[in-house]
Every structure is written in structure tokens, then in C-alpha cells.
Amino acid sequence: MMASQSKATKNAIDDYLAPATLSDALGALEDGEATILAGGTDLMVQTQSGRVGYKQRLVNIRRIDELRGISEHGGRICIGALVTITELLNNTLVAEKVPVLAAMADKFASNQIRNVATVGGNICNASPAGDSIPPFLVLDADVELACLRDGKAATRSVPITEFFTGPGRTVRASNELVTGISFAVPQAGFIARFIKSGPRPALEISAVSMALGGVVENDVFRSVSLSFGSVAPTAMRARKAETFLTGKKLDDETIRAAVETALEEVSPIDDVRASIWYRRHLVGVYLRRLVADVVQG
Amino acid sequence: MTSIAKKSVIGGRFPKPDSPDKAVGRTRFINDLELPRMLYGKILHTDRPHALIKSVNTERAKTLAGVHAVLTGDDFPEVKFGINRDNTPLKKGKVRCIRDEIAAVAAETEEICNAALDLITVEYEDLPGVFDPIEAMLADAPLVHEDRPGNLSLAYKFDHGDIASAERQSDVIMDHVFNVHYVTHCCMGTSSVIADFDTDGKLTIYTQTQYPYNYKMDLAPALGIHPGDVRVIQPPVGGAFGSKLDVYPFEPICVLLAKATRRPVKLTFSREEEFINAPTRQPARIHLRMGAKADGTITFRDVDCILNNGAYTSWGPTTPYVMMRTFSSLYRVPVVRFRSQAVYTNNPYAGSFRGYGNVQATYAAAIQADMMAEALGMNVLDFSLKNAQKSGEVSPQGSRLEDCVFTECLAIAAEKSDFVAKQNRYQAERNRPGRIKRGIGLASSIHNAGGAKIHKSDGCGSILKLDDYARATLITGASEIGQGIDAVICQVLSEELGIPMSDITIVNNDSAIAPWDVGVHASRTTFIAGNSARRAAIKAREQILRAASKQANVPQEALDLREGWVVQDDNGETVIKLDKLLRQMHFKEDPELVMTTDYYEPPSEPETENHVGDMSAAYSHAVHVAEVEVDTETGEVKVVKVTSAQDVGRIINEMGIEAQIEGGIAMGIGYALSENLQIVDGLVRNPSFRDYKVMTAPEVPEMELHFVESHSKTGPLGAKGIAELPTIVIAPAIANAVHNAIGIRFLDPPLTPEKVARAIWERDISVAAE
Amino acid sequence: MSCKVEIKFTLNGRPEKAIVPVDLNLLAMLRDMFDLKGAKYACGEGECGACTVIVDKLSVNSCLTFAVDCDGREVRTVEGLRATDKLHPMQRAFVDHGAIQCGFCMPGMIMQATHLSDTSPGLTRDGLKRGLEGNVCRCTGYTKVLDAVSDAMNTEGVDQ
Known part of the structure; x- marks a missing residue:
């Protein structure tokens, strides 16, 4: 098989603006030909690696x-x-x-x-x-x-x-x-928790992240909201698991079934950070952990 | 007349003399250096592991403004270099791994270089690759090098005693296969080199090398120039850890660019290039068998290693040289059989890395020792004590263990960590509910601590001079790569010459000035360079005291040097100020300048063909106890505490020893738990710090360090080399601790959260099925 | 080539001007245009902290910072930390505790430590570890670094 090796070149920026007001910024974006700079921590990495190209204008919004x-x-x-x-x-x-x-x-x-x-x-x-x-x-x-x-x-x-x-x-x-x-503003009694895979305390691209919120009254969970990161093409709400958990008493059986429901909703991939198996495993581990955390208040 | 008491700087705590400059940002590392009219170089590496190069088109790159040279393999006659003479600077005909260099550009900026590389097109015909060494040995496997049948690279064997009869004497035989993985050095300063020719065609090369003298010998063949025409300058480096003990293609390529452009050229890797193109630690499949009698006496070890050589041969495939020492001398092992084979594949290739084969071997040997103890119903401490050698013993390969304090290291590490009681308690708690399990593990290790005579000489040269102001300059062959030989040498000189450390200058970065040294490796520099510096100092001291004796009419033996004075040894009374004496010696009728030289060759022997010989002038042991917490749900392993007991010979610089051991432990924890260069089908999948996880501050445990002073008879002031053992021994201690916590063995590091979680899950499934 | 813009900023206490390509990072500007080689390139993506400098009192990875965004700001590098011949107390502590080996990561580490000292004086040792989590050191194992920073943060007021 013949194949060739060559790389794409990076785009150059022709124009730079650092507007001080929102209306000036919107004007600078009007033609849709601008890359927006805020903190820059993702933009710099993505453009330097060539994964993302600049548009013709760089609009720095940090002064607004x-x-x-x-x-x-x-x-x-x-x-x-x-x-x-x-x-x-x-x-x-x-x-x-x-x-x-x-x-x-x-x-x-x-x-x-x-x-x-x-x-x-x-x-x-x-x-x-x-x-x-x-x-x-x-x-x-x-x-x-x-x-x-x-x-x-x-x-x-x-x-x-x-x-x-x-x-x-x-x-x-x-x-x-x-x-x-x-x-x-979350209603009274609303509790939310966030968890993300380690082992480092931070400075990790999570293999799985998760947030769970809701109100626990008399051991019953309501206003449940549950979301996952890194287990689908976008971060996502787990609606079925939420529905399943809503109005339930949070015993072991409910949690086990909720995990199964959640696992039906996610579509993780194998990559350099984790396998599908491990991501699915962590979904279960973290959901159990977050539910226990929320129950404890 | 005043009196000066005798004081010693040996055993004190001294920052490295170069640290203030480093703290203020004044130090110019090689990555920070620029020469006048310097150009930048960049290499086009291939993007496929095995392919025929059909064409390389550099025409568009050559015409880009700012480009001064574009080179390919076709521009030079093919010259082979490297340990197996299997590598070339720029590849012709085919590529064998993704490190392969297709073309190189010299231009006015790095940006122009990169733009030029983008304009080079390469046409390939892909070839089937082979990535697994066992598959590579099969008859129908693709050949990596057409002239290396069977893909065989290097093989080693060692035999001592009769395995069959040792097996018959064994009550228990352990038999396991360990697979140790790819990791890489991750020097904070990426690879960098500057090449500069003078008008006579002599080369000055600014390099990060750790072995400046043999470096010339290895570099010159790749260039077709005489080694004598190479001058090696070693600016400060951002870490080395063994990665700079060989010549890699980027170095001759940079030289070729400088030659082609007649201008200095600097070539520096990006971090991504560093992850893909810098050497790794040698991965290995280690089939290890060990026998023991019911009372715990080891009867034999039988080892078969298969090494993934990768496409070319650097030091990695020679690490069995050290592995076999571990298997034959970690504990008293009466009978040993060792075989290793390195097999070419289309993977990137390994170099030397702190511990040099001993990290891999000790991972297997120290875990199997723990398993053997368990099988025998003994505590691993008792098993270790039973088999620990004593001073005077000689290993099957001829390592003479003088000044051996293995037993003391075991006793101290176990006692200070409360090892036995905790191990029993954690094992008892293993099956109690709760997601966090604690465990404690112990591992032992042995390493050369007085150099390693793998070259014709393991020596180091020193030149010492004292000036008219009693300031000393020590010119040494020993390289400083951050490990702290500068402080050690200042202490040794201060001790012998009675002058403050701040009055001593070390010069050690120019091969045209400093005398020969074999290089920074094998935990040898304090031992060898320290001895050489000390011997040069003793010669100077004798010359000074001889002159003082004559002048003051006091016997030479009755004099001493203290705090810049010649004093009477018994009562410390001052005789003459040293600088004054030096001037008097200098400016007299028959003038003498205090200038001494020394070349120290350690009392070690090269190995015979059968791998027998006392190859190091000293050996030492380290015992580590690691305490861990395992999250049985996520599989995360947290090292809570490490207790280390290490034979250091004698403490010269306590601060320096601590720094080396602490850093070595952190590196070894990374090896055990998180670092893993993922090479799949010849490609590096995680070439960034984002996905290659080195230890960070929050992950590093409490470390309790105990130094055992064995007072080496041959080491400088009794010292031994120390820097590799901590990295060698910590990983199996952690694996043993994890076993103590959860009852599962991991024969294939790293113990990533996923691997641990998966193993727990599989165990629980199989328990549930029963 | 991207367009260039003139920026004015304060660099280690002195007013400076530069004409920079708008996609240039601060690290490259400091090293290549101002010959301040203290901040180091070691990863180029904010994973190692060797390029840490302080911009408007906050530590940043200069490799991720757009030079053009430094217009009007105050930039402080390791070279500007000490005001006299003496080492800054943080630098002194790193030296005295033997926290410097190869030293390549140290300008970034010291700037991050200085930022923590300036903004979070009451940090515990665990808090310090977290504060330094973005700075990779391959030599020291961090123990002596933590000793140095703890020491400097407790004693800084006394030394000055």
C-alpha cells in the first residue's frame, strides 16, 4: 500500500482585537470569522498542536x-x-x-x-x-x-x-x-455532589466524572438530577436513572437498579485513559458513592 | 597564638554549590543557550513503524525562505553506529520504528524548521510490522533488519551449579512470569544539542551527555570524523537519569546540519518528540523460578528473560548484564541459571535508566520472595534474614560482599515501620467490610555501590590546584547532572585541605580541560570521583605540610590543615596561614606551585566471558517498607508511608543522600503505580504529561529514611554509591503491600487504578461463582 | 505569519514594550525577546509548571498565556524576584533545604511557591502539596521542596 506523510499547516491570524465592552466584542464577532480568546489555556494547546486552526481574527474578550x-x-x-x-x-x-x-x-x-x-x-x-x-x-x-x-x-x-x-x-x-x-438558586434542602476519577486530586483528564443533585426527605429522593462526563460524546444527563431514582427510598436494591439503568444510558469508549469496562465500572462505583453522600447530607 | 579545633564537614548538610544560581534563574541550561549565528535544526520523524521509503521529496522545503539545509539519508554514505552497529543517523530504504529519522532541516528559527518539515513529502510502502518479541522469534516473522536472522539481537547466559539437583533439594518451587513495562525518563529539560565546527574541521559539541569521553568514541563513527577532533562541552542539564549514556541519532544529525551549513546548529526536542524519540526503560518478560527448603533456605533461581529490543540497540538490551547479578546475588543463591534474549521488533527502543535492569529484576525477585515466604508460612522478614548474606560472602558471579549490612537494613526497616505486626493485622483485616484496605510490604535489593567495570577502565581523573589565596580548583572528569557530586567533592577537599567549601571551584564541563572519566552511571560518581578528588587532595596536603614542616621545623606528621591555617595537630595551635605559606612556596628561589593530579581506578574486575568477576568495588543493600491504602472500588493505590533503610557506606552529605533517596522513591512509585508509556502496534499512544503520569506533590508519601553506615574500606572516607537503590526497591515493596491489603499479586506493573479494580472484580466474580 | 501588535506592560517592575505576533505565548516572548531564560519550556501544555510566572499577582503557565494579553499587565519572573543582592526568602529557603538538584523546574516551582505564599499564607502542608500539584519535578520527590516552602511561608515576615 502506498501512503504518504505530510502535515497540515497552521492558520495565521490577520487581525487582533481586545474590546473593552460587550457591544464592541459582538461587533468584532459579527461576521463569524473570529476565534475567541478568554483564559486561553485550551486554545493555546489546541492551536499549537494544530488540532484547531485560528480563524482570521483573534478577539480577546478578557478586558470585558x-x-x-x-x-x-x-x-x-x-x-x-x-x-x-x-x-x-x-x-x-x-x-x-x-x-x-x-x-x-x-x-x-x-x-x-x-x-x-x-x-x-x-x-x-x-x-x-x-x-x-x-x-x-x-x-x-x-x-x-x-x-x-x-x-x-x-x-x-x-x-x-x-x-x-x-x-x-x-x-x-x-x-x-x-x-x-x-x-x-437551588431549592432548600437541595444537595449536590461532584466526583471525578483520580488518582491525582486534580490535574487529571477524568476517565469518568459525575454530579448528582436532589433533595432527600424521609429517605426518599426527589428532584433528582444526575450527570456524567467522559462516558459519551458529550457530558450528559442520565434521565432514565434520574426518573428511576425519583421518589424512591435509597436502599441498596434501588441503587443497584439505578446503576444498571445508568449503564444503559452511557456509551463510553476505550482510550488511552481508560477502557470501556473501567468507565462502566466507575459509573457504578461513583453513583453508589454519590448517592450515599447525598443521603448523608 | 590561637588554637583551632579539628572540625569535620563529613556527614554535614550542604546544599549543592550551584543551587543559588539555579534559584534565581541565572543558570543557563543547554536548552537556554544560543551561539552567535546559530541556526536551529529539526528532524522529520516517520509516522509509521515499518515501511519501505519509496521517495522523499524535499524540494519545496529547500526553497522556503530561511531554510539553510535539508538533509536526507541519501546525502551521506551509510555509516552504522550504536552498540550493535545497527543504527544510522538518517534512514535510507526503510523505516523500522516511529523514532526513525527521515530528513533534517536547518533554518533560522524553529518555526521555519517546522514549516519546512511540513513541506517534505515521503512516500512509503507499508510493511507488516512485528511488535511482540515472542512473535518476532517465529520463523515467518517479518525481519526488522535483513541481516539479523530470527530478529535476534543480544543474548546472555550464566550458569552456576546444577539446577536439576537443586530442584530435587527444594521443598517448594515458585514459578511465575513477570511482565515489566515501558517507562521513560521524562527529564524536565528535553533533549538538546548544539554542534559547531571550527575552520579546521574540529567539532565542538554542547551536549547533555553523562559520559563525555566515550561519547566522542561513539559519536565519531556516525560522522566519519576522528574522536580526537571532538570537544565535548556539558552545560547544565535538566535531568538525565541514565537517558544520556548513549549517542542517539539526533546528535549526529545536528552535527551533519552544522557541517552542511558551516554554522552552529541547535536541535531541541519538543515534549512530544521527547516522549516518542527519547529512550525508555527496557521492558522485559521475566520467567522466574525459585526453589527453597522448608526452613526457608533458597536452593536456586532459574530465569528466562525475553526483551523487546525495539528496532535498534541502545543499552536497554544489555541490561541482563545487571539483571543476572540481581538474580544471583539478591539473597544467598547457591545455584543459578540465567538466560536472556533480546529480539528486534518495530517498537521504539530502550536505553539505560536509573537502576539499569535491576529495577526490572528486583520487581520480579522481591515479589517472588514475598510469595515464597507466604508459601512457606514464614514472614518475609524471617525469610529474608535467613537468606541475607554476611560480610565476606562471595556471590556466584563473584561479587565480594565486604562491609555487608543487609541484616541490619532488614532489621531497621522492619522495626521502624512495625512491619511484622502491621502485616499480620492488615492481613487479618483484609476480609472485613470497608472499601479502603491497608497493606504493608517489604522488599530487599542489592546493587553495585562502587562503580561497575564494564569498560576497560572504571576510573576518574582529577587535577587539583591551589592558588596564591588558598582557593582550590578541582578539575574532574565526573559530570554533574543534578545529583550533587559538586557538593561531595567540595566536602572531601575541604576535609583534606582545611579550607572552606566556598573557596573551592569545580570545573567539569569541558573534555578539552578535564581528565577522563567513564561517566555518571552505576551509582559510581561519589565513590570513584570522590576517591580520585580525595587522593589528589591528599597529595596536595602532603606537599603543603612538607613545606610547612621544613619552614616551621615541626615534623610533618605533627601538622594539620584547619580553617585556612597550618596548625599543630595535637593542640590546634596555628603555625602559618595557608595562603601565606602557598605564596612563600610559590615565590621563592626554587618555586613550587601546588598542583596535583590523580587517576583513580577502583579495585574491581571486569567479568569473564562467563560473567564471573568482582565487577564493583563495593555493593550495598536497601530495604524498603511501603504502606498503602487500596480503594477496592476504584482500584486507586495510595502510598501512605515509605520506610527506607539503606547502606550508604558513610554519610558524606546527608542532605544530598536524602535528596537522592527521596527523588528515587518518587520515581519508583511512578514505576509501580502510574507511569506507563503505552506503545501499541509500534506507536506511542500517550506522548504527553497529560497521559503519562509522573508523580506530583500530592501523591508523594511520607518518607522515613534510615542510613546504615557500613564504612566501606574502599570508598572515599567510607562512602558508597547510593542513587539507584531507592528506585530499584520501592516498586516491589508497593506491590507486596497491595497484596497484603487485598490478597492479589500484580506481576505486571504499573498497578494502575484500572488494573487493580479489574483484578479485584475478577477475583470477586470467581469467588461468587464458586 | 500572524499579525503583530505592540504591547506595553511592566516586566519585573520596569515598563517595557514589545511587538509580538498575536499567537505568541508569553514564555516565548520572555525567553526569545527579553532573554529571560528562567522560565522553562518543558511541556508546552500546562501540565508541568516549569514555565510558571506571575501575571497581575496570579501564577500562570506562561506557555499557555498569550503574550498579547499581557498588554497593560504586570509580569514577574524568577529573575525579578529578588530586589537586592540577597536571595528572596523563597529562593533562600529552596537553597537552604537542599530542594534544588538539576534545578530545571525550579524557577517555575519557586514562582508558584511565591504565589502561594503571597495569596494563601495560612496553607497547611497538604494545602501546599495541592498548591504545587501543577509543578512537576523529576529529581527531588518534592519532600525538600515542601520543607522549603513551609519554612519560607512561616518565616518570611521575620526575615524581611
């Missing part, structure tokens, strides 16, 4: 203050796209209302990366192993997008469950910017 901050209004918490993982880890509102996000942040990469990597970037990168995604899935978060339409800013909210279309792919249009992520 409107995209920063974590706030609560009208029963919703909004996290700006530029909030870093370190900020998530140290934020008092997060600690009080959604500690699962802080727990996730603690498992995220390394201190240096947490210092610059952003929530928006982690979501837009759309890795099936993206650490922040399973917790946001469990929180039923909406991804907030903005673009220019007829010269005016237009926004839309996409449920995060509908945001991802494949590994590295999302419904974000090329002229759109993710401005933040928002979710309803």
Missing part, C-alpha cells in the same frame, strides 16, 4: 468587565463567562448556595490553570471531560449567548442540556458569544 462576576438576582445565580475557576473556588456566594461548584473547582487542573481558565471557556471547549459541565448539568443551568442582529445586541438562553452537539461542538453560532451561565 461585563462578563465578570457572580451575582444573584430574582432567584437566579449568574456566573459571568470570564469568571475563573479560582474565583469559583473562593467565592462566598458559591460556597453558600452551590458548594458543588467549588468542589468541582477544587478538582480542576492545577492552581496555575485555575487562575486563568474561565467558566465560559470550559463550557465552550465542549470537552466530554470538561470538569465544570456535569455540575452545571445537574443545576439545570442555561448558557447565555449574545450576538449582534441588525446592529443590536440580541440574546438567547440555551439549556445546557441542549448546548453540546458533539466533542468540541456546541450550538453557539460563529457570531455568538457566551456571556455567562445562569441557574435557579
Whole structure:
């Protein structure tokens, strides 16, 4: 068989903009020919390795203050796209209302990366192993997008469950910017937990990650939400297992059956980090562990 | 007159003298160096493991602006180099593994080099590959080298005594196959070299090599130049660990680029290139049998090793040379049979790596010792004590164990870790509910600690001079690769010359200046270079005291050197300041300058053809006890504590010994648990730190280190070499601890979470089925 | 070739200017344009920390940082850590504890340790280990590094 060896060349950037306002940023994105730079920790690796090419314009959104901050209004918490993982880890509102996000942040990469990597970037990168995604899935978060339409800013909210279309792919249009992520303040009694495979405490691309949320009353589980990372082409909600668990008393038999249900929903692959067998095994281990954690409060 | 008491710096705690420069970012590693008018080089490596090269088109690359040379194998007559003379710098005709070098570019920047590489097209005809050494031995296997029938590379054998009769005397015989894996050095500084020719055609090469003198001999044939015309400069390196004990193709390729362009050329690997193209530790299939009597006495070891040679031969396939020492001398082994065969495949190839075969051999031997003890109903400590050699014993291969403190190491490691009680307790707790199981494991090891006479000489040369201000310069052949020979030599000189360590300069990075040394390997540098430096210092000391004796009219034996003074030995009273004396010696009618030289050859012997000989001037033991927690659900193994007892001969620099042992343990934990270069069908699947997991700070356990001082009669001030044992012995200690925790043996490291979880799951399934 | 942009920033306390290709990383800019070779390339993807520098009081992997984004920011490298002839207390501690062997990872390790010391003074030893999890060292086994950082963090106020 004849075969030849040659490599693709990298794309060059013709234009660079670092807008200070959201509206300027949207203008810079309007023609859809821009690569967006936020923290850059994924972008630099992907472009240097040639896996991702630049578009003709690089738009650095890090100067836009409107995209920063974590706030609560009208029963919703909004996290700006530029909030870093370190900020998530140290934020008092997060600690009080959604500690699962802080727990996730603690498992995220390394201190240096947490210092610059952003929530928006982690979501837009759309890795099936993206650490922040399973917790946001469990929180039923909406991804907030903005673009220019007829010269005016237009926004839309996409449920995060509908945001991802494949590994590295999302419904974000090329002229759109993710401005933040928002979710309803969890109801009283809501408990959520996050777990990710080790053995390192962080700095791992997870072989399996998982988040589980819900309310336990009189041993019965309700408002159950369950999500997985790294076991399907995108991070995913495990709806069948959720339905199965909802309203159930959390005894061993229920949990065993819930694991079986969850395993029907996942479609893990064999890769350099783990086999299908191990990923399926960890789904069971982690689901049992998270349920036990949630029950204990 | 004042009095100066005798003080010793031996056994103290001294930072490496080069560490302040390293702390402030002042040190220029080779990766940081630039020469005037320097060009950059890059290599086009193949992307397939076995294929005929039909054509290489470099035309477009040659015309790219900024490109100065594009070379392929067709530009040179084929010259073979390497241990088996089976490698060439740039490949012609066919590629045999994905390390293979197709073309090389020199250009004004690395970016231009990369762009030029992208413009080179290669046409191949793929050939069936062979990746498993056992398959490669089959009659119909593809040949990696047409002139190597059966794909056979190197074979070793050793026989001592009669196995059949030893088997008959055995009450228990253990028989297991161990498969040890690919790992790689992961030096933080990636491979880098700078080549520069002068107008006379003499080469100056800036390299990371750990063996500057024989390096010339190995490099020159690949270039068709005389070894004498090569000057080796060794800038500071970002780690070596054995990876730089051979010449690899990127080095002659860089030289060829410099020759073609008549400009200095620097060639540096990216991390991905480093993972794919730098050497690995030698993987091995080790079929190990060991017999023992009911009382625990070992009767024999019988070993068959098959090594995956990869496509070319570096030091990896010679590691059986050390493996057989382990199998014949780890414990008293009366009868030994050893066979090994290295078989060519289309895999990347292995070099030398800290421990050099002993890591692999001890993994098998120390686990099987634990299994044997279990089978005999003995504690492994008692089994080990029963078979531990004593001073004066000679191993079947002729290792003379003088100053042997194996028993003491065993006793200390076991006592300090509370090994026996904990092992019993954890075994009893194994079947109790709970997902975390604790375990404790012990492993023993032996290694050469006074060099290894594998070359015609195992020596090291030193040149010492003292100036008019009593500052000393020691020019040594010994290379500094981060291990800390600089501090040790300063201490030894300070001790003999009575001058502060800060008044000593070490020069050791230029082959045109420093005298010969065989290289940094085999835990030899403190021992050999330390002895040589000390002997040079003693000569200088005698010259100084002779002059002082004459001048002060005091017998030479009654004088000593302390804190920059000549003093009376008995009461410390000062006689003359040393710098003043040196000036007086220098500026007199028959002037004398204090300059001494020494070439130290250790009292070791090369092996005979039958592999018998006392090849090291000293041997030492280390015993490690590892305590682990196993998560029986995820399979994660956490090393909680390591207790180490090691024969160090005598402590010279306590801080340096600790640093070597701590680092060696961390590297060995990686070998045991996480590091695994995944090579599938000849391709490296995980060429990044993201998927090749070295130990990080949170994973490293508490380490309790005990140094046992055996006071080697031949070592400098009694010291022995220490740096390899910690990496050699920790992995089997961990595997034995995991067995203690969960009752499962792992004969195939690393013990990754998945492997451990799978083994527990399979065990539970089979238990459930019964 | 990507387009170039002029940036102005503070480098080790001094105002600087540079014209950089917009896809250039900070590590390459520091090493190639400012001859600051302290920060090292060792992986190029944020997995080893050898390139760690401090930008606007936060430690970052300079290999992952766009140089162009440093416009208007303060960049501090290992070369700028000490203000006098004396070593910075963190550097001193690394030397005194024998934490430096080959030393290649140490500029990054020391910058990360300095960042932890500046931002999280009360860290426990376990917290320190976590804080250094992004810095790979192949020589030391981290024990002496942790000893050095613990020491520097407890005594820094006293030394200065």
C-alpha cells in the first residue's frame, strides 16, 4: 500500500482585537470569522498542536468587565463567562448556595490553570471531560449567548442540556458569544455532589466524572438530577436513572437498579485513559458513592 | 597564638554549590543557550513503524525562505553506529520504528524548521510490522533488519551449579512470569544539542551527555570524523537519569546540519518528540523460578528473560548484564541459571535508566520472595534474614560482599515501620467490610555501590590546584547532572585541605580541560570521583605540610590543615596561614606551585566471558517498607508511608543522600503505580504529561529514611554509591503491600487504578461463582 | 505569519514594550525577546509548571498565556524576584533545604511557591502539596521542596 506523510499547516491570524465592552466584542464577532480568546489555556494547546486552526481574527474578550462576576438576582445565580475557576473556588456566594461548584473547582487542573481558565471557556471547549459541565448539568443551568442582529445586541438562553452537539461542538453560532451561565438558586434542602476519577486530586483528564443533585426527605429522593462526563460524546444527563431514582427510598436494591439503568444510558469508549469496562465500572462505583453522600447530607 | 579545633564537614548538610544560581534563574541550561549565528535544526520523524521509503521529496522545503539545509539519508554514505552497529543517523530504504529519522532541516528559527518539515513529502510502502518479541522469534516473522536472522539481537547466559539437583533439594518451587513495562525518563529539560565546527574541521559539541569521553568514541563513527577532533562541552542539564549514556541519532544529525551549513546548529526536542524519540526503560518478560527448603533456605533461581529490543540497540538490551547479578546475588543463591534474549521488533527502543535492569529484576525477585515466604508460612522478614548474606560472602558471579549490612537494613526497616505486626493485622483485616484496605510490604535489593567495570577502565581523573589565596580548583572528569557530586567533592577537599567549601571551584564541563572519566552511571560518581578528588587532595596536603614542616621545623606528621591555617595537630595551635605559606612556596628561589593530579581506578574486575568477576568495588543493600491504602472500588493505590533503610557506606552529605533517596522513591512509585508509556502496534499512544503520569506533590508519601553506615574500606572516607537503590526497591515493596491489603499479586506493573479494580472484580466474580 | 501588535506592560517592575505576533505565548516572548531564560519550556501544555510566572499577582503557565494579553499587565519572573543582592526568602529557603538538584523546574516551582505564599499564607502542608500539584519535578520527590516552602511561608515576615 502506498501512503504518504505530510502535515497540515497552521492558520495565521490577520487581525487582533481586545474590546473593552460587550457591544464592541459582538461587533468584532459579527461576521463569524473570529476565534475567541478568554483564559486561553485550551486554545493555546489546541492551536499549537494544530488540532484547531485560528480563524482570521483573534478577539480577546478578557478586558470585558461585563462578563465578570457572580451575582444573584430574582432567584437566579449568574456566573459571568470570564469568571475563573479560582474565583469559583473562593467565592462566598458559591460556597453558600452551590458548594458543588467549588468542589468541582477544587478538582480542576492545577492552581496555575485555575487562575486563568474561565467558566465560559470550559463550557465552550465542549470537552466530554470538561470538569465544570456535569455540575452545571445537574443545576439545570442555561448558557447565555449574545450576538449582534441588525446592529443590536440580541440574546438567547440555551439549556445546557441542549448546548453540546458533539466533542468540541456546541450550538453557539460563529457570531455568538457566551456571556455567562445562569441557574435557579437551588431549592432548600437541595444537595449536590461532584466526583471525578483520580488518582491525582486534580490535574487529571477524568476517565469518568459525575454530579448528582436532589433533595432527600424521609429517605426518599426527589428532584433528582444526575450527570456524567467522559462516558459519551458529550457530558450528559442520565434521565432514565434520574426518573428511576425519583421518589424512591435509597436502599441498596434501588441503587443497584439505578446503576444498571445508568449503564444503559452511557456509551463510553476505550482510550488511552481508560477502557470501556473501567468507565462502566466507575459509573457504578461513583453513583453508589454519590448517592450515599447525598443521603448523608 | 590561637588554637583551632579539628572540625569535620563529613556527614554535614550542604546544599549543592550551584543551587543559588539555579534559584534565581541565572543558570543557563543547554536548552537556554544560543551561539552567535546559530541556526536551529529539526528532524522529520516517520509516522509509521515499518515501511519501505519509496521517495522523499524535499524540494519545496529547500526553497522556503530561511531554510539553510535539508538533509536526507541519501546525502551521506551509510555509516552504522550504536552498540550493535545497527543504527544510522538518517534512514535510507526503510523505516523500522516511529523514532526513525527521515530528513533534517536547518533554518533560522524553529518555526521555519517546522514549516519546512511540513513541506517534505515521503512516500512509503507499508510493511507488516512485528511488535511482540515472542512473535518476532517465529520463523515467518517479518525481519526488522535483513541481516539479523530470527530478529535476534543480544543474548546472555550464566550458569552456576546444577539446577536439576537443586530442584530435587527444594521443598517448594515458585514459578511465575513477570511482565515489566515501558517507562521513560521524562527529564524536565528535553533533549538538546548544539554542534559547531571550527575552520579546521574540529567539532565542538554542547551536549547533555553523562559520559563525555566515550561519547566522542561513539559519536565519531556516525560522522566519519576522528574522536580526537571532538570537544565535548556539558552545560547544565535538566535531568538525565541514565537517558544520556548513549549517542542517539539526533546528535549526529545536528552535527551533519552544522557541517552542511558551516554554522552552529541547535536541535531541541519538543515534549512530544521527547516522549516518542527519547529512550525508555527496557521492558522485559521475566520467567522466574525459585526453589527453597522448608526452613526457608533458597536452593536456586532459574530465569528466562525475553526483551523487546525495539528496532535498534541502545543499552536497554544489555541490561541482563545487571539483571543476572540481581538474580544471583539478591539473597544467598547457591545455584543459578540465567538466560536472556533480546529480539528486534518495530517498537521504539530502550536505553539505560536509573537502576539499569535491576529495577526490572528486583520487581520480579522481591515479589517472588514475598510469595515464597507466604508459601512457606514464614514472614518475609524471617525469610529474608535467613537468606541475607554476611560480610565476606562471595556471590556466584563473584561479587565480594565486604562491609555487608543487609541484616541490619532488614532489621531497621522492619522495626521502624512495625512491619511484622502491621502485616499480620492488615492481613487479618483484609476480609472485613470497608472499601479502603491497608497493606504493608517489604522488599530487599542489592546493587553495585562502587562503580561497575564494564569498560576497560572504571576510573576518574582529577587535577587539583591551589592558588596564591588558598582557593582550590578541582578539575574532574565526573559530570554533574543534578545529583550533587559538586557538593561531595567540595566536602572531601575541604576535609583534606582545611579550607572552606566556598573557596573551592569545580570545573567539569569541558573534555578539552578535564581528565577522563567513564561517566555518571552505576551509582559510581561519589565513590570513584570522590576517591580520585580525595587522593589528589591528599597529595596536595602532603606537599603543603612538607613545606610547612621544613619552614616551621615541626615534623610533618605533627601538622594539620584547619580553617585556612597550618596548625599543630595535637593542640590546634596555628603555625602559618595557608595562603601565606602557598605564596612563600610559590615565590621563592626554587618555586613550587601546588598542583596535583590523580587517576583513580577502583579495585574491581571486569567479568569473564562467563560473567564471573568482582565487577564493583563495593555493593550495598536497601530495604524498603511501603504502606498503602487500596480503594477496592476504584482500584486507586495510595502510598501512605515509605520506610527506607539503606547502606550508604558513610554519610558524606546527608542532605544530598536524602535528596537522592527521596527523588528515587518518587520515581519508583511512578514505576509501580502510574507511569506507563503505552506503545501499541509500534506507536506511542500517550506522548504527553497529560497521559503519562509522573508523580506530583500530592501523591508523594511520607518518607522515613534510615542510613546504615557500613564504612566501606574502599570508598572515599567510607562512602558508597547510593542513587539507584531507592528506585530499584520501592516498586516491589508497593506491590507486596497491595497484596497484603487485598490478597492479589500484580506481576505486571504499573498497578494502575484500572488494573487493580479489574483484578479485584475478577477475583470477586470467581469467588461468587464458586 | 500572524499579525503583530505592540504591547506595553511592566516586566519585573520596569515598563517595557514589545511587538509580538498575536499567537505568541508569553514564555516565548520572555525567553526569545527579553532573554529571560528562567522560565522553562518543558511541556508546552500546562501540565508541568516549569514555565510558571506571575501575571497581575496570579501564577500562570506562561506557555499557555498569550503574550498579547499581557498588554497593560504586570509580569514577574524568577529573575525579578529578588530586589537586592540577597536571595528572596523563597529562593533562600529552596537553597537552604537542599530542594534544588538539576534545578530545571525550579524557577517555575519557586514562582508558584511565591504565589502561594503571597495569596494563601495560612496553607497547611497538604494545602501546599495541592498548591504545587501543577509543578512537576523529576529529581527531588518534592519532600525538600515542601520543607522549603513551609519554612519560607512561616518565616518570611521575620526575615524581611
